Amino acid sequence: MKNRVCITGIGCVTPFGFGVDALWEGCLNAKDVIAPIPEQWSRYHTYSSNIWAPLPTIDYAKHHLSRVDCMQQDTVSLLSVAATHDALAQAGYALTQANERKNTWHIESIEPYKSGVFIGTGVGGLTSFIDAEAHHINTPVKKNINTLKEAVNYSETSSLFDNLGGTLQFPPRFNPFIVSMIMPNAIAAQLGIRYSLKGANETTCAACASGTIAIGRAFESIRSGKLDFALAGGAEYLGDRFGGIYRGFDAAKTLTHDYSDPQTANRPFDKNRSGFLFAEGGSAILILESLNRALRRGVEPLAEIVGFAESFDAHNIMIMDPSGEELRNLITQTLDDANHEAVSVDYINTHGTGTQVNDPIEASVIQSLFDKKPIVNSTKSLTGHTIGGAGAIEAAITALSLFHQTTHINKNLEEPIEDLSFVKKVEEHTLNTALTQSFAFGGHNAALLLKRLSQPE
Amino acid sequence: MTEADILEKTRSVIAEILRVDKESITESSSIKGDLGADSLDQVSLLMALEEEFKEEISDDDAKNLLTVGDTVAFITKKISEKQ
Structure with a gap:
C-alpha cells in the first residue's frame, strides 16, 4: 500500500532574507531584491548585465553553526543547515544534542534508518x-x-x-x-551527519531542476514505504569573489541585460524580457513525512505531494527543445502519477525564468494543456534565479499558496507573451491542486503535483 | 600583546573549537591527549588560531605544537618577531 506524503515544515534562505516568513511576505508584497553587482567584480570584466539579487548577511552563530562549521563547510552547506534547523522547528520536531563537539543532533521520534536526505544543487561548493x-x-x-x-x-x-x-x-x-567542501554531495552529507539520519542520502545535480528532482525522489521513497521521513530540497551559492560564475551566465546571454530601469528588468513572460535575474544563491529545505506519521504527531501539514515526474529533452545542452514535446510529456506523466486530470489543476508555479527562449515554449505548453483555467505565476519574477535552489523554493511557494489559498503576482508583467491567467494582484483563490515545474540546462525537466490538505486560518 | 594575553586568548579559542571547559585548559595540557583533539580538530584549531592572531602557522611548525604552552610560546615568538 502506498503512503501519502506531506510537507510539514519549510526552512529557507532567499534574497528576501532568512526563513519562510521572509520569503512568503517578500513574495506577497513583491518586495524589491535587486542590487548592483559588487564593485570588485568590475575589476575583472565589463558585463552585459550589472544587477543581481544578493542574499542577506546571515549570522550563522544564531542558527547553531559554530566557527568550526564555518571553516569546514561551503556557504551552500551553511545556508542549508541553517534552513534545515528552522524547517525542523516549524515541523514541530524537538532536537537533542548527540555530540556537542561535533555539533550533531538527534531528531525526536524519528527512526534513523527510515529517514533520508535528498538535496539538489547545480554546482555544490564551487x-x-x-x-x-x-x-x-x-x-x-x-x-x-x-x-x-x-x-x-x-x-x-x-x-x-x-x-x-x-x-x-x-x-x-x-x-x-x-x-569535503566542494563536492556536490557535501550538502546532503553534512545534513545527514548533523541530524544523525542513516537512510538514503542522495544528491541530484540537474542544474535548475535539481531541487525539484530531489523533492521528487524523497516523495517517491516515502510513498513506497522505504522511508518515513526526509529532508528534501535544493541549494546554491554563486557569489564568488571575482564574479566569474556571474560572467559565465552573462557570457551565455542568459541574464537580463536590456533594460532602462533595473527594478523592472526581471520580467518573465513579458514581451520585453531579456533574460533572468541572477541570484547570489538560496536554499530551501522541506520536511517530508508520511501523512500517517504527521497525523500521529498531531501536526498540521502545509500540503500533500501527490505526483512527480521527470523528462529529458535529448536536444541541446543549453537550449530547450522548441517543440515543447518533453514538457508536455512531463506534465502528462506528473498528472498520471497522481491520477489527476489537467482540468483539476488550479495553479501552476512555472519555471518562468524570463529568458527569450524558454518562456514562450513553457507558456505555449501551458496554453495547450490547460488553457486559461489555472492561475499562473513565476516566483523567479520576485526572487531572481537561484539555480539549484529554485525548484525547492518554488515547491515551498506552491505549498504555501495551497495552505493560504492565495499566491503572489507575476512581477513586471505588462505585455504577456501568451493569454494565460497570470496573477496580477494578490487575492483569495480556491486552490486545491497545484503544479510546480522546473527545466534545466542539460535538458532535464521535472514537476511536482501538490494538493491542499488543510483549511486556511 | 603580552604572553599572558596570548595564553588567555589561546585558551578561549581552544575551549570554543574543542568544546572543552576553559578552566580545564592549562599551559601543560596536551592538545591531543588531554584535550582529546583528533586530526581534524587540530587542523580546525590551527585555522582558528591563525584567524585570531593574524599569524600564519605552517604545517611544519604545527607539528611541534603539542601542548598549549608550545602553542603560546610559538605565537608569542611570531608576534615579537614582527615588532
Missing part, C-alpha cells in the same frame, strides 16, 4: 574551490610582484602595483578541508 584555487595560484604571483616592486622604481609605478594588488584577491589560507 565558490570554495574558486577561493582555494585563487590562493593556490596567487600566492606565488604575489611574491613575484613583491620582488618586482623592489627591482623597479616603486614610487613611479605605485599606481600600477596598487591596481595589480587590487585584483589579487584570495583568502589568507589554503583551506585544508577543501575537498
Whole structure:
C-alpha cells in the first residue's frame, strides 16, 4: 500500500532574507531584491548585465553553526543547515544534542534508518574551490610582484602595483578541508551527519531542476514505504569573489541585460524580457513525512505531494527543445502519477525564468494543456534565479499558496507573451491542486503535483 | 600583546573549537591527549588560531605544537618577531 506524503515544515534562505516568513511576505508584497553587482567584480570584466539579487548577511552563530562549521563547510552547506534547523522547528520536531563537539543532533521520534536526505544543487561548493584555487595560484604571483616592486622604481609605478594588488584577491589560507567542501554531495552529507539520519542520502545535480528532482525522489521513497521521513530540497551559492560564475551566465546571454530601469528588468513572460535575474544563491529545505506519521504527531501539514515526474529533452545542452514535446510529456506523466486530470489543476508555479527562449515554449505548453483555467505565476519574477535552489523554493511557494489559498503576482508583467491567467494582484483563490515545474540546462525537466490538505486560518 | 594575553586568548579559542571547559585548559595540557583533539580538530584549531592572531602557522611548525604552552610560546615568538 502506498503512503501519502506531506510537507510539514519549510526552512529557507532567499534574497528576501532568512526563513519562510521572509520569503512568503517578500513574495506577497513583491518586495524589491535587486542590487548592483559588487564593485570588485568590475575589476575583472565589463558585463552585459550589472544587477543581481544578493542574499542577506546571515549570522550563522544564531542558527547553531559554530566557527568550526564555518571553516569546514561551503556557504551552500551553511545556508542549508541553517534552513534545515528552522524547517525542523516549524515541523514541530524537538532536537537533542548527540555530540556537542561535533555539533550533531538527534531528531525526536524519528527512526534513523527510515529517514533520508535528498538535496539538489547545480554546482555544490564551487565558490570554495574558486577561493582555494585563487590562493593556490596567487600566492606565488604575489611574491613575484613583491620582488618586482623592489627591482623597479616603486614610487613611479605605485599606481600600477596598487591596481595589480587590487585584483589579487584570495583568502589568507589554503583551506585544508577543501575537498569535503566542494563536492556536490557535501550538502546532503553534512545534513545527514548533523541530524544523525542513516537512510538514503542522495544528491541530484540537474542544474535548475535539481531541487525539484530531489523533492521528487524523497516523495517517491516515502510513498513506497522505504522511508518515513526526509529532508528534501535544493541549494546554491554563486557569489564568488571575482564574479566569474556571474560572467559565465552573462557570457551565455542568459541574464537580463536590456533594460532602462533595473527594478523592472526581471520580467518573465513579458514581451520585453531579456533574460533572468541572477541570484547570489538560496536554499530551501522541506520536511517530508508520511501523512500517517504527521497525523500521529498531531501536526498540521502545509500540503500533500501527490505526483512527480521527470523528462529529458535529448536536444541541446543549453537550449530547450522548441517543440515543447518533453514538457508536455512531463506534465502528462506528473498528472498520471497522481491520477489527476489537467482540468483539476488550479495553479501552476512555472519555471518562468524570463529568458527569450524558454518562456514562450513553457507558456505555449501551458496554453495547450490547460488553457486559461489555472492561475499562473513565476516566483523567479520576485526572487531572481537561484539555480539549484529554485525548484525547492518554488515547491515551498506552491505549498504555501495551497495552505493560504492565495499566491503572489507575476512581477513586471505588462505585455504577456501568451493569454494565460497570470496573477496580477494578490487575492483569495480556491486552490486545491497545484503544479510546480522546473527545466534545466542539460535538458532535464521535472514537476511536482501538490494538493491542499488543510483549511486556511 | 603580552604572553599572558596570548595564553588567555589561546585558551578561549581552544575551549570554543574543542568544546572543552576553559578552566580545564592549562599551559601543560596536551592538545591531543588531554584535550582529546583528533586530526581534524587540530587542523580546525590551527585555522582558528591563525584567524585570531593574524599569524600564519605552517604545517611544519604545527607539528611541534603539542601542548598549549608550545602553542603560546610559538605565537608569542611570531608576534615579537614582527615588532
